[in-house]
Amino acid sequence: MKRARLIYNPSSGREEIKEKLPEILDFFEQAGYETSCHVTKKAGDATVAATQAIERNFDLIIAAGGDGTLYEVVNGMAEREGRPPLGIIPAGTTNDFARAIGLPMKNTLKACEIIVKGTPTPIDIGKINDRYFINIAGGGALTDLTYEVPSKLKTVMGQLAYYVKGIEKLPFIRPSHVRIETDTKIIDEEIMLFLIANSNSVGGMEKLAPYADLSDGKFDCLILRKTTLPEFLRIATHVLKGEHIKDPDIIYFQTKNLKATSQTRVLLNLDGELGGELPMEFTALHKHISVIMPEK
Incomplete structure (x- = not known):
């Protein structure tokens, strides 16, 4: 069974992700992923969690939150070899990047379905001094x-x-x-x-x-x-x-x-x-x- 690491920010957007967490985890388990999660508690947590997920050889990293959560996850992944695909569950206020790639803004399970059935696609990121x-x-x-x-x-x-x-x-x-x-x-x-x-x-x-x-x-x-x-x-x-x-x-x-x-x-x-x-x-x-x- 493949392993997924869900990194989520409980305070993103209108704080709805906390209520939906059980059905999110169940969805990925049913889709064949042994899924564990990491809740962020302070700035920088998602960066550390993403780095650890790569070091522990997870097959999939999922960022659930807003643009700030995604930013931290990307910074935790960018310099590591063997990066797994990144899935996104939009749960923030604006969700700019999720909007840009056509993810649903108000349908969490539909976003989960896209992660399971979608296509891992190599994309550009920006580097600024030592950040991304x-x-x-x-x-x-x-x-x-x-x-x-x-x-x-x-x-x-x-x-x-x-x-x-x-x-x-x-x-x-x-x-x-x-x-x-x-x-x-x-x-x-x-x-x-x-x-x-x-x-x-x-x-x-x-x-x-x-x-x-x-x-x-x-x-x-x-x-x-x-x-x-x-x-x-x-x-x-x-x-x-x-x-x-x-x-x-x-x-x-x-x-x-x-x-x-x-x-x-x-x-x-x-x-x-x-x-x-x-x-x-x-x-x-x-x-x-x-x-x-x-x-x-």
């Missing part, structure tokens, strides 16, 4: 929202909590002077934010990086130039329609490598988690981890 991300990296005042929203507020309000916090911060957003270097270009100016996307789904918006491909070995990069509040609101409406790529205040490009520096303090957001601060070097690792995808 699977979906998005970003810097600038606007990217602070994902780790500034209190967990209890996310539990009660879900994704709406991010928008509430965003409206609250809009009048106080200030640009940062950032230098971004790739093999083909240098951008050195005041910006509101930069995003380095691996998938098309960012912050619950599926058109923010419309050309992103999980297996092309490249990042899709978006930079929002210094703008006034009215200009920002105009661009935001374009984003909702997927028409922002050609806006003169947006710089868009693809690259395999990128270096970002700043003379001021710019915090970095990795898959919705605080990921340190600039300077940082980013590298796309081509088809580095196998994730179980739904059958097309």
Whole structure:
């Protein structure tokens, strides 16, 4: 019998994963997996659990939680040899990466069925200094929202909590002077934010990086130039329609490598988690981890 390790965050999303745990475990047992689970209790737990699962030769790792849980699991897997496939049960507030690969957002058993019947598919991940991300990296005042929203507020309000916090911060957003270097270009100016996307789904918006491909070995990069509040609101409406790529205040490009520096303090957001601060070097690792995808 194959062995699966379920790593779950009991406080993800609306904390429903705890109630569904017995049926999840039963589902995988019935599907032929001897399944054990690890509950996370503090930051970094999922990273340690994923590393231990590989060392103990589990055939499957399952991340049940939100983007933060997935981020930690990926960091526990990325540097290990003999990585097993990774299955995902979306249970967070936004579930950007799960949304990008077409997993059901509100049907836990359907997600389990996809893990059992889906296809392990090699995908790219990003490396930043000594950390890794699977979906998005970003810097600038606007990217602070994902780790500034209190967990209890996310539990009660879900994704709406991010928008509430965003409206609250809009009048106080200030640009940062950032230098971004790739093999083909240098951008050195005041910006509101930069995003380095691996998938098309960012912050619950599926058109923010419309050309992103999980297996092309490249990042899709978006930079929002210094703008006034009215200009920002105009661009935001374009984003909702997927028409922002050609806006003169947006710089868009693809690259395999990128270096970002700043003379001021710019915090970095990795898959919705605080990921340190600039300077940082980013590298796309081509088809580095196998994730179980739904059958097309």
